[in-house]
Structure formats: structure tokens, C-alpha cells
Amino acid sequence: xxxxxxxxxxxxxxxxxxxxxxxxxxxxxxxxxxxxxxxxxxxxxxxxxxxxxxxxxxxxxxxxxxxxxxxxxxxxxxxxxxxxxxxxxxxxxxx
Amino acid sequence: xxxxxxxxxxxxxxxxxxxxxxxxxxxxxxxxxxxxxxxxxxxxxxxxxxxxxxxxxxxxxxxxxxxxxxxxxxxxxxxxxxxxxxxxxxxxxxxxxxxxxxxxxxxxxxxxxxxxxxxxxxxxxxxxxxxxxxxxxxxxxxxxxxxxxxxxxxxxxxxxxxxxxxxxxxxxxxxxxxxxxxxxxxxxxxxxxxxxxxxxxxxxxxxxxxxxxxxxxxxxxxxxxxxxxxxxxxxxxxxxxxxxxxxxxxxxxxxxxxxxxxxxxxxxxxxxxxxxxxxxxxxxxxxxxxxxxxxxxxxxxxxxxxxxxxxxxxxxxxxxxxxxxxxxxxxxxxxxxxxxxxxxxxxxxxxxxxxxxxxxxxxxxxxxxxxxxxxxxxxxxxxxxxxxxxxxxxxxxxxxxxxxxxxxxxxxxxxxxxxxxxxxxxxxxxxxxxxxxxxxxxxxxxxxxxxxxxxxxxxxxxxxxxxxxxxxxxxxxxxxxxxxxx
Numbered sequence: 001x002x003x004x005x006x007x008x009x010x011x012x013x014x015x016x017x018x019x020x021x022x023x024x025x026x027x028x029x030x031x032x033x034x035x036x037x038x039x040x041x042x043x044x045x046x047x048x049x050x051x052x053x054x055x056x057x058x059x060x061x062x063x064x065x066x067x068x069x070x071x072x073x074x075x076x077x078x079x080x081x082x083x084x085x086x087x088x089x090x091x092x093x094x095x
Numbered sequence: 096x097x098x099x100x101x102x103x104x105x106x107x108x109x110x111x112x113x114x115x116x117x118x119x120x121x122x123x124x125x126x127x128x129x130x131x132x133x134x135x136x137x138x139x140x141x142x143x144x145x146x147x148x149x150x151x152x153x154x155x156x157x158x159x160x161x162x163x164x165x166x167x168x169x170x171x172x173x174x175x176x177x178x179x180x181x182x183x184x185x186x187x188x189x190x191x192x193x194x195x196x197x198x199x200x201x202x203x204x205x206x207x208x209x210x211x212x213x214x215x216x217x218x219x220x221x222x223x224x225x226x227x228x229x230x231x232x233x234x235x236x237x238x239x240x241x242x243x244x245x246x247x248x249x250x251x252x253x254x255x256x257x258x259x260x261x262x263x264x265x266x267x268x269x270x271x272x273x274x275x276x277x278x279x280x281x282x283x284x285x286x287x288x289x290x291x292x293x294x295x296x297x298x299x300x301x302x303x304x305x306x307x308x309x310x311x312x313x314x315x316x317x318x319x320x321x322x323x324x325x326x327x328x329x330x331x332x333x334x335x336x337x338x339x340x341x342x343x344x345x346x347x348x349x350x351x352x353x354x355x356x357x358x359x360x361x362x363x364x365x366x367x368x369x370x371x372x373x374x375x376x377x378x379x380x381x382x383x384x385x386x387x388x389x390x391x392x393x394x395x396x397x398x399x400x401x402x403x404x405x406x407x408x409x410x411x412x413x414x415x416x417x418x419x420x421x422x423x424x425x426x427x428x429x430x431x432x433x434x435x436x437x438x439x440x441x442x443x444x445x446x447x448x449x450x451x452x453x454x455x456x457x458x459x460x461x462x463x464x465x466x467x468x469x470x471x472x473x474x475x476x477x478x479x480x481x482x483x484x485x486x487x488x489x490x491x492x493x494x495x496x497x498x499x500x501x502x503x504x505x506x507x508x509x510x511x512x513x514x515x516x517x518x519x520x521x522x523x524x525x526x527x528x529x530x531x532x533x534x535x536x537x538x539x540x541x542x543x544x545x546x547x548x549x550x551x552x553x554x555x556x557x558x559x560x561x562x563x564x565x566x567x568x569x570x571x572x573x574x575x576x577x578x579x580x581x
Contacts, residue, residue: 016436034511046469054301075194
């Protein structure tokens with residue numbers, strides 16, 4: 001299957017990655033090749049096969065809703081590219 | 096004592112426990128080797144100063160009642176280390192300093208080891224040659240123009256070149272076993288759920304597992320024992336008692352049934368691989384194992400399945416890198432959305448972008464059933480192939496990779512030929528099984544080739560024992576001339 005430039009542009013919007021024209025071009029070629037390779041899967045009939053959603057023979061554990069940490073605001077903010085004492089700072093969202 | 100770094104981890108632990116060497120002496124030697132090994136580009140960040148302090152502290156007040164007393168260890172830069180930069184090989188995390196420690200590294204430190212440094216890897220572990228790292232490619236210690244494999248390429252090179260006594264890597268589609276094969280070292284990917292994923296930078300969460308990379312099988316058993324164990328912080332961690340892999344290591348494999356899958360041959364595979372595979376079978380037979388031909392009919396579909404499942408999970412996992420809470424932020428863009436888009440465009444490298452786009456595409460509206468659901472169904476068939484085979488055999492023997500280490504740049508511009516490197520390792524991740532690569536011999540260019548052993552879920556001890564018995568007979572020796580020190 002060919003993944004044309006429009007599909008690349010649409011997908012990159014969904015993935016929130018900006019791309020210049022050159023990149024759109026090369027990604028269109030790469031992804032078309034990759035999807036041709038992936039489409040080998042259509043050779044197998046899987047109508048009666050259950051999808052595998054977990055490799056483990058166990059159901060996910062639940063735990064008690066206990067508080068195990070907290071009061072770590074400064075740690076959480078520690079790696080922020082932009083912040084003040086209490087908040088992450090982002091470009092203006094509401095005019 | 097001289098040339099400590101040539102010794103195995105097991106020997107070094109013995110020397111420390113019997114008080115023949117001090118931790119400081121050992122640590123100094125690995126620091127010196129690592130400093131002389133700069134050309135290999137195996138490290139992204141070093142912790143030499145703190146390692147030296149830890150070694151001194153250990154020598155003042157030693158505790159020998161643990162698995163890795165006073166042992167310095169460098170680890171793949173995908174494990175979060177408290178207070179030490181953790182980059183995942185990406186520009187996105189160039190300045191990221193975690194304030195928490197991954198569970199597996201915590202386990203190693205609780206056994207007496209301490210951090211020597213953080214080792215280079217493909218960006219977010221996406222690669223098979225270590226060429227996607229933002230910090231430059233690692234060089235294979237066995238030959239200067241050759242890749243060490245990937246994604247745990249820095250880890251493999253560091254063990255091979257004696258820059259660390261042992262290390263840990265992560266394996267999503269072969270990232271421990273393929274570089275082990277390319278560098279003549281031992282690498283084990285445990286059963287999914289045996290080692291905690293908590294604190295490891297996530298790539299594809301249903302496939303990712305951490306595991307040891309070492310010089311020998313005994314070292315591998317020791318490291319696995321130290322790093323594994325139940326962790327309530329990882330919801331997919333298996334709740335079971337820790338096994339004594341190193342204590343229970345033995346060479347008795349009499350009566351074990353070993354499967355040889357006919358599908359593990361690909362076009363253009365060098366003759367030497369076939370020959371070493373045959374020799375491996377012969378060794379096992381001589382040790383009293385029974386060789387049985389088996390079939391894993393869906394093997395050819397494993398790579399296409401992987402290249403849907405892994406990118407889909409990656410696109411979801413990597414959505415967190417938005418330039419707001421941590422990591423790189425672009426200063427371009429007039430609003431929040433543009434800030435996100437420019438951050439991710441500038442912060443991620445080409446291979447990571449490629450995989451995020453594949454993943455986003457296969458999960459997008461209208462394509463989900465055709466790709467993602469289809470892949471999950473084929474994954475079921477691949478797992479069933481193994482389930483059926485393990486009714487007849489105890490373990491499976493295959494080559495680790497379809498070639499030896501290739502030249503730097505050789506496959507860089509052809510994603511599919513790069514992906515084909517993982518053709519023998521990927522099925523194991525899809526099925527959640529344990530598998531290890533051990534060095535088997537050399538090809539005509541004197542580069543190492545590995546054999547892979549695949550086991551039943553949680554049968555790590557069986558794998559280690561088979562590998563232990565083969566290792567003695569294969570008697571593989573790395574011939575390293577330390578060209579990088581000249």
C-alpha cells in the first residue's frame with residue numbers, strides 16, 4: 001500500500017510532529033515500503049483467532065487505594081523546561 | 096593484582112569476598128579502561144567520581160553477604176538513575192535527571208553493586224545498530240568500522256571491551272541478544288514479567304524486558320538473580336519467589352529435548368551460521384540431550400506483526416514527550432500546539448519519528464482493525480506455535496541473528512533491511528518467552544556469531560544450564576587487541 005504525502009501530513013498532525021516537505025517526502029517512501037512489508041499479514045486467515053491482548057496468564061492485580069507518597073511538588077517540577085514555584089508554564093492557551 | 100578487568104564477574108566477586116582485592120582497586124581499573132575506551136563511544140554519562148567514593152565506602156565497611164559486593168556496574172542509559180542524567184539516547188532527554196531509581200537498578204545496588212556510568216543505546220531503544228543514538232554510534236570493540244548491534248550496543252561494547260564487569264540492557268525485539276551475538280558476549284532476555292519495568296524508559300510495554308549482558312553464562316546467572324524479582328509497582332510483574340540461578344547452575348542436561356525449528360533459515364544467511372548451528376546440535380547430543388525437528392509455521396509473520404505492535408505501543412508511550420513537564424522544549428511556535436509539534440520534531444530523531452508515525456497510522460480511525468487488531472491475532476498464532484512446540488521439547492536452539500556485525504552506515508538508509516536483523520529474536524518477545532544468546536564461533540571475517548536458546552515461560556534455569564554446558568564445549572575466546580587504546 002502506498003502511504004501518500006497527504007496521509008503522512010494527516011498522521012503527523014495526529015502525532016503532533018511538524019514535518020517539512022522534504023521529510024514528508026522521505027517518510028512517504030519509507031512508510032510505503034514498510035507497509036508493503038507489513039501487508040504480508042493479509043495472507044493469513046485470522047477470522048477465528050482471538051486477538052492476544054496480554055501475554056501473561058494472570059489478570060492485572062488491583063491494589064488498595066492507599067496513599068504511598070505525596071508532597072513531592074518540587075521533585076515533580078524539577079525537570080520542567082519552564083515553571084514558576086507551583087506550576088508548569090506553557091504558551092498562552094486562552095486569549 | 097593486575098588485569099582484574101579480564102576476569103569474569105563471578106571471579107571478581109570471589110576475589111572480593113575472599114578479601115584478595117579491594118573494591119577501590121577494581122573500580123579504578125574499570126574507570127581507567129573506560130577512560131581509555133573513549134573512541135568506542137560506549138558511555139553517554141560517567142559516574143566515575145561517585146563510583147570511586149562508593150568503592151572507598153565499601154572497603155571501609157564491607158558487607159559480603161550479598162551477590163555483588165563492591166562491584167561497579169555501568170548500565171544502559173534507558174534505566175532511570177536517581178540524580179544521574181538518563182537520556183534514552185535521545186536529544187529529548189538530554190537534560191533529564193530522574194529523582195527516582197528504576198527497580199532493577201535498585202535491586203543491583205541492594206546486592207552491593209554501584210553505578211559506574213550510563214551506556215549508549217539507540218534512541219528510545221529503537222534500532223539494531225546503535226546508529227540512531229543522538230550521542231553518536233558506538234563502535235564494535237572487535238573491529239573499528241563495525242556496529243556493536245543494538246539497541247543495547249553500548250552495553251555490549253562495554254562488556255566486550257572490559258569497560259564494566261557486566262551490565263544490563265533491555266530487549267523489545269532482540270536488543271540484548273543481537274548485540275550480544277555481535278560482540279561475542281552472553282545476553283539473556285527474561286520471561287515477560289520476571290524483571291520489573293518500573294523506571295525504565297518505555298518503548299513497547301507489552302514486549303519490553305530488562306536482562307543481563309555478561310562475559311559468561313555463570314555471570315549471566317548471577318546478574319539475573321540480582322536484578323529480577325516481583326515488584327508491586329509494575330502491574331505486569333510476576334509474583335513468584337526468587338530463584339537461585341547461580342547456585343543451581345549445572346551442566347546436567349541429560350534427557351532434555353531440544354527443538355530445531357526448520358523456519359529459522361533465511362536467504363543469504365552465511366554458511367558459517369548453518370555450520371555453527373549444526374555444531375551446537377552435536378554438542379547437545381553429546382551431552383545427552385535429544386534433538387527434535389520442530390516447526391514454528393508463523394515465524395515469517397513475526398516481523399510484520401512486530402512492526403505493527405511495537406510502533407503502536409511506542410506512539411502511545413512517547414506521547415508523553417510534549418515539552419511541558421520534563422525534557423526538551425522547542426522555543427519555536429506561537430501557541431501550545433505549535434510548541435508541541437516543534438518540540439517533537441526537533442527532539443526526536445528520524446527512526447523514532449518513523450515509528451511514531453507507523454504507530455499513529457495503524458491506530459488511527461479506519462485502520463485499527465486492518466492493522467492493530469490483525470497483528471494481535473497473528474501474535475496469538477505465533478504464541479500458539481511456541482505453546483505447541485513446548486509440548487514436545489524443553490528448549491529451542493536457533494541462530495541469534497542472520498548475520499554477524501555489519502559495517503557502520505551499511506543499513507542505515509534502508510529501514511527494512513535493518514529490521515530484518517531481528518528476524519530470529521522478535522518472535523520470542525511477541526510470545527513473552529525467555530531466550531539467551533551465547534557466543535558460538537567466528538565467521539570468515541573473524542566476527543562473532545551467536546546461538547539462541549529459547550525456553551518455556553520462567554524456564555530461565557533450564558536455559559542457563561543448557562548454555563552452561565554448551566559454553567564449556569564451545570570454549571569461545573574473544574581475541575581483543577584493544578586497538579582503541581593505541
